Amino acid sequence: MKFQFSAPLEAANSKLFNWQVRVPADVTAAFLASPTKKRVVCVLNGQDPHQCALTPIGGGVYVIKVNQGRIKKLALEEGKTIVTELFPDDSKYGLPMPEEMAAVLAEDSEGDKVFHSLSPGKLRTMLYVVSQGTDSDDRIWRAVQVIEHIKKRNGKIDFKALHYQDLRK
Numbered sequence: 001m002k003f004q005f006s007a008p009l010e011a012a013n014s015k016l017f018n019w020q021v022r023v024p025a026d027v028t029a030a031f032l033a034s035p036t037k038k039r040v041v042c043v044l045n046g047q048d049p050h051q052c053a054l055t056p057i058g059g060g061v062y063v064i065k066v067n068q069g070r071i072k073k074l075a076l077e078e079g080k081t082i083v084t085e086l087f088p089d090d091s092k093y094g095l096p097m098p099e100e101m102a103a104v105l106a107e108d109s110e111g112d113k114v115f116h117s118l119s120p121g122k123l124r125t126m127l128y129v130v131s132q133g134t135d136s137d138d139r140i141w142r143a144v145q146v147i148e149h150i151k152k153r154n155g156k157i158d159f160k161a162l163h164y165q166d167l168r169k
Helices: 025-032 068-074 099-107 109-116 120-131 136-152 159-166
Strands: 003-011 019-023 039-044 047-053 055-058 061-066 081-088
Touching: 003 025, 019 025, 019 081, 025 081, 039 061, 047 068, 099 109, 099 120, 099 136, 109 120, 109 136, 120 136, 136 159
Parallel strands: none
Antiparallel strands: 003 019, 003 081, 019 061, 039 047, 039 081, 055 061
């Protein structure tokens, strides 16, 4: 299953994200009926495939969020039409597993167990936090901090503590 459509980049009426591309209702319906549900791989203007979700904005309308980094990287502009391709994201986590995180999990069976007990959304958040490291050493350090954080809290995540205390260098 793969869909392609054209839609303009529009400003989002959201406090959480600034830019979006509306997904046609028939495309949304097909994904919501599929096993992957809202998780998709998105390609904008034939470039930069990335994993994301169909995000509801009300009234049965779904969008793809587009972050500022991607806007700059692809030179996208508000109101300009974007050719969007979507296909199901059938990956295990919905984001790539950084090899540094995989290595840390392979060495820490308790951490692996607690990590895999998290909800899919929290798993993706932890993978995102680790992947934001600037180099391999930073990603290893982040992976260790994330795993120690969730082990110490029995799988509960204190996002404020994780961001402001554990991941500050």
